[in-house]
Amino acid sequence: MVDHTQHSSARGSTRVTTDGKAYWKANVRLIIISLIIWAIVSFGFGILLRPLVSGIGVGGSDLGFWFAQQGSILVFLVLIFFYAWRMNSLDRKFGVDEE
Amino acid sequence: MDQTVINIIFVGGSFALYIGIAIWARAGSTSDFYAAGRGVHPITNGMATAADWMSAASFISMAGLIAFTGYDNSTYLMGWTGGYVLLALLLAPYLRKFGKYTVSEFIGDRFYSPTARLVAVICLIIASLTYVIGQMTGVGVAFGRFLEVDSTTGLLLGAVIVFAYAVFGGMKGVTYTQVAQYVVLIFAYTIPAVFISLQLTGNPIPGLGLFGEHQASGEPLLQRLDQIVTDLGFNEYTAHNGDTFNMLLFTLSLMIGTAGLPHVIMRFFTVPRVADARWSAGWALVFIALLYLTAPAVGAMARLNITELFWPNGTDGEAVAIETIENDPAYDWMPTWQQTGLLGWEDKNGDGRIQYYNDASEGMQARAAEAGWSGNELTNFNNDILVLANPEIANLPGWVIGLVAAGGIAAALSTAAGLLLAISSAVSHDLIKGRFAPNISEKGELLSARIAMAVAIAVATYLGLNPPGFAAQTVALAFGLAAASIFPVLMMGIFSTTINNRGAVAGMLSGLIVTLVYIFLHKGWFFIPDTNSFTDADPLLYTIKSTSFGAVGAVINFAVAYFVSKSTGPVPQDIRELVESVRVPRGAGTAQSH
Incomplete structure (x- = not known):
C-alpha cells in the first residue's frame, strides 16, 4: 500500500509536517495564479474583454479573435509547462521529490 | 491510379501497422492491461493521450463547426484545450501518485465508500458508452465514403481491428497503437492544411496564414472572408453574434468535461512518476495543439x-452554372x-445556376427579387464533409x-x-474484483478484463450499427455527465480533507441527476423526440442551453457535497492521511508494486 510506505518515511519529524504544509501552500498559490492567467486569456481576452482590446488589430481581425482561436491555446501550453517546471523544483526544495 | 485503390492502400497500410503493434505489445499482467506497466515515457504518453482525446468530433466535425459559424464557435477550441490546464494542475499528478488503476477506485478509497465507487462506475460507463457510439458510426461513414x-x-x-489490439494488448497495446494513430491523423490533418494555406496565403503554417494576406485579392484573409460572406447575407465571420453568457458557460463546461472524462484521466496512470504526469499533460497539449491551432485555419480557408x-x-x-459543376x-x-x-x-428558379446565399437575410431578399432567385439553392451542406472533402475542394493530389x-x-x-478500455477496466476492476469477487486471482482478473473488453466492443458495434436516433446529442450528454459528476468529486477528493463519504455521494448524485433532467427537458426524455418541454432556443433557466449545463451541474455537485459534509460526521484520520500522501510526489514509485 502506497500511503503506508509514504507515512513511515515521514513519521516522527515535525519539520516534515511544517514543510509539508508550506509545500502545499506554495502549490495552491501557484495553481491560483496559473488559473487566473488561464481565465484571463480565454474567458477574458477571448470573450468578455474582446470589445476592450478590439482596437488592437491582428492580421485582418483583432486581438480578441486571435486569443480565441490561437493565443489562448498557446498560453495554455506555456502554463502547463511552467507549472510542471516550477512544481518539480518545489518538490526538490521541500524534499518531497521522487527518489 | 484509381482513387479508391489509393485509399485502400493508405487505410490498409495503417491497419497493418496497428496489427503489427498489437502482436508486439501483448499484455502479460493486470498492470500491463490497466496501466501499460506504468512504464510509458511522458512524451509517448502525451502522444497517445492526444490520439485518445481527439475523436471523430475533433478531426471531422470541428473545422466545419467553426467554418459555418465563425468566431462564436471558438468555444470548442478554447474549451477542448483549456481542460488540459485543469487536468495538469488539479488532477493528473495526484491521481498518478495515488497509483491505482481506475478513476472510480480513487473515488471509492478517498470517500471510504463502496457506494461512491459504484456511482462513479455508473457515471463512467454511461459517459463512455454514449461517446463510443459516435466513434463507431464515424468509422462506418469514413469507410463508406472512401473505400466504397x-x-x-x-x-x-474497424471493430475487428480494435478487438485485435485492445483485447490482447490492453492499455499497453492501446497506448502504442494510439501513438501510431496520432502520427497518421496529424499528418492527415496538417498536410492538406499546409497545401491550402500555401495556395491562399503563401504561408506554409496554417495558423499564421489565417492572419496573413489573401494573395489573390491582396487583402488580409479574414477581412476578405468577412467581406464575401456578408455580401451573401451571412453573419460576419469574425464578429460575435450569439449571447456572451452562453458562450462563457459552454466554454467552461467543455473545459470541466474534458478534465473529467475517465478515458483521458486514466492515461496519466501509465507514466512512471508524478513529475512525468505533469510533463505528460504538457506534451499531450503540444500534440493536441498541432491540430487545434490548424483547425480554425482549415475552417476559414x-x-x-x-x-x-x-x-x-x-x-x-x-453564380456558378450547373454545367460547370457537372463538367x-x-x-x-x-x-x-x-x-x-x-x-x-x-436549381429552384431553373436558371441553370446555383445561387448560394442566406435567404433569411433582408438585404439579400431584395437582391434575390431583383435577380429572380427563389431562395438558397445549396440546400444541404453537412458540416462533417468539410474536412473530408477539403483536399478534393482544394484540388490536392490523390x-x-x-x-x-x-x-x-x-x-x-x-x-x-480508449473509451472501451475505460469501460472494461471499470467492469473488471471496480465491479468484478472490487465488488463481486474480491479474491479473484491476477490471471482471473486479466481474463475477466479481456472478456469485458470483448463484450464492450460487441455492444459498441451493435450500437454503431443500430445507432439510437440521438447519437449526435450523446456527446453533450457525455460532457455534461463528466463535468457534473466526475470532475468535482475528484477535485474535492484531492483539495479538501473535509468532504466525507455522504457528501461525495450526495454531490455526485445531485450533479448527475440535475444535469440529466435538464438535458432531457430540452432534448426529450431519453432523447425520444417531442417529449421535451423546452428548447435550447428558449431554455428553462435564463439563456442556459442544455449543452452548456455541465458547469452548472458541477457547481451543484460542489455545493451539495460541501453542505452535506458539513452537517454530517468528520473524515476519519486515515483518510486525511491518504489525502496528505496524495498531495506529495514522494513514494509514488512504490505504487507500482501494489
Missing part, C-alpha cells in the same frame, strides 16, 4: 474556397459527395485524399479503443 464498401462492412472491419467556388465571378457577379474537374467533389446524402443542391481517409479512421478508432 457499405458502412456495415466498414464498421465490422475552406469557407473562403467553397464560397468562391459557388461565386466564380465574385459575389456580385453570376469542370474542380467541382468533381460535389457529385461524389452528393451520393452520400451529405451535400445537396437544387495520395492526400487517401491519407485523410486513413486519418479520419485513426481518429475514430483511437478514441473508441
Whole structure:
C-alpha cells in the first residue's frame, strides 16, 4: 500500500509536517495564479474583454479573435509547462521529490 | 491510379501497422492491461493521450463547426484545450501518485465508500458508452465514403481491428497503437492544411496564414472572408453574434468535461512518476495543439474556397452554372459527395445556376427579387464533409485524399479503443474484483478484463450499427455527465480533507441527476423526440442551453457535497492521511508494486 510506505518515511519529524504544509501552500498559490492567467486569456481576452482590446488589430481581425482561436491555446501550453517546471523544483526544495 | 485503390492502400497500410503493434505489445499482467506497466515515457504518453482525446468530433466535425459559424464557435477550441490546464494542475499528478488503476477506485478509497465507487462506475460507463457510439458510426461513414464498401462492412472491419489490439494488448497495446494513430491523423490533418494555406496565403503554417494576406485579392484573409460572406447575407465571420453568457458557460463546461472524462484521466496512470504526469499533460497539449491551432485555419480557408467556388465571378457577379459543376474537374467533389446524402443542391428558379446565399437575410431578399432567385439553392451542406472533402475542394493530389481517409479512421478508432478500455477496466476492476469477487486471482482478473473488453466492443458495434436516433446529442450528454459528476468529486477528493463519504455521494448524485433532467427537458426524455418541454432556443433557466449545463451541474455537485459534509460526521484520520500522501510526489514509485 502506497500511503503506508509514504507515512513511515515521514513519521516522527515535525519539520516534515511544517514543510509539508508550506509545500502545499506554495502549490495552491501557484495553481491560483496559473488559473487566473488561464481565465484571463480565454474567458477574458477571448470573450468578455474582446470589445476592450478590439482596437488592437491582428492580421485582418483583432486581438480578441486571435486569443480565441490561437493565443489562448498557446498560453495554455506555456502554463502547463511552467507549472510542471516550477512544481518539480518545489518538490526538490521541500524534499518531497521522487527518489 | 484509381482513387479508391489509393485509399485502400493508405487505410490498409495503417491497419497493418496497428496489427503489427498489437502482436508486439501483448499484455502479460493486470498492470500491463490497466496501466501499460506504468512504464510509458511522458512524451509517448502525451502522444497517445492526444490520439485518445481527439475523436471523430475533433478531426471531422470541428473545422466545419467553426467554418459555418465563425468566431462564436471558438468555444470548442478554447474549451477542448483549456481542460488540459485543469487536468495538469488539479488532477493528473495526484491521481498518478495515488497509483491505482481506475478513476472510480480513487473515488471509492478517498470517500471510504463502496457506494461512491459504484456511482462513479455508473457515471463512467454511461459517459463512455454514449461517446463510443459516435466513434463507431464515424468509422462506418469514413469507410463508406472512401473505400466504397457499405458502412456495415466498414464498421465490422474497424471493430475487428480494435478487438485485435485492445483485447490482447490492453492499455499497453492501446497506448502504442494510439501513438501510431496520432502520427497518421496529424499528418492527415496538417498536410492538406499546409497545401491550402500555401495556395491562399503563401504561408506554409496554417495558423499564421489565417492572419496573413489573401494573395489573390491582396487583402488580409479574414477581412476578405468577412467581406464575401456578408455580401451573401451571412453573419460576419469574425464578429460575435450569439449571447456572451452562453458562450462563457459552454466554454467552461467543455473545459470541466474534458478534465473529467475517465478515458483521458486514466492515461496519466501509465507514466512512471508524478513529475512525468505533469510533463505528460504538457506534451499531450503540444500534440493536441498541432491540430487545434490548424483547425480554425482549415475552417476559414475552406469557407473562403467553397464560397468562391459557388461565386466564380465574385459575389456580385453570376453564380456558378450547373454545367460547370457537372463538367469542370474542380467541382468533381460535389457529385461524389452528393451520393452520400451529405451535400445537396437544387436549381429552384431553373436558371441553370446555383445561387448560394442566406435567404433569411433582408438585404439579400431584395437582391434575390431583383435577380429572380427563389431562395438558397445549396440546400444541404453537412458540416462533417468539410474536412473530408477539403483536399478534393482544394484540388490536392490523390495520395492526400487517401491519407485523410486513413486519418479520419485513426481518429475514430483511437478514441473508441480508449473509451472501451475505460469501460472494461471499470467492469473488471471496480465491479468484478472490487465488488463481486474480491479474491479473484491476477490471471482471473486479466481474463475477466479481456472478456469485458470483448463484450464492450460487441455492444459498441451493435450500437454503431443500430445507432439510437440521438447519437449526435450523446456527446453533450457525455460532457455534461463528466463535468457534473466526475470532475468535482475528484477535485474535492484531492483539495479538501473535509468532504466525507455522504457528501461525495450526495454531490455526485445531485450533479448527475440535475444535469440529466435538464438535458432531457430540452432534448426529450431519453432523447425520444417531442417529449421535451423546452428548447435550447428558449431554455428553462435564463439563456442556459442544455449543452452548456455541465458547469452548472458541477457547481451543484460542489455545493451539495460541501453542505452535506458539513452537517454530517468528520473524515476519519486515515483518510486525511491518504489525502496528505496524495498531495506529495514522494513514494509514488512504490505504487507500482501494489
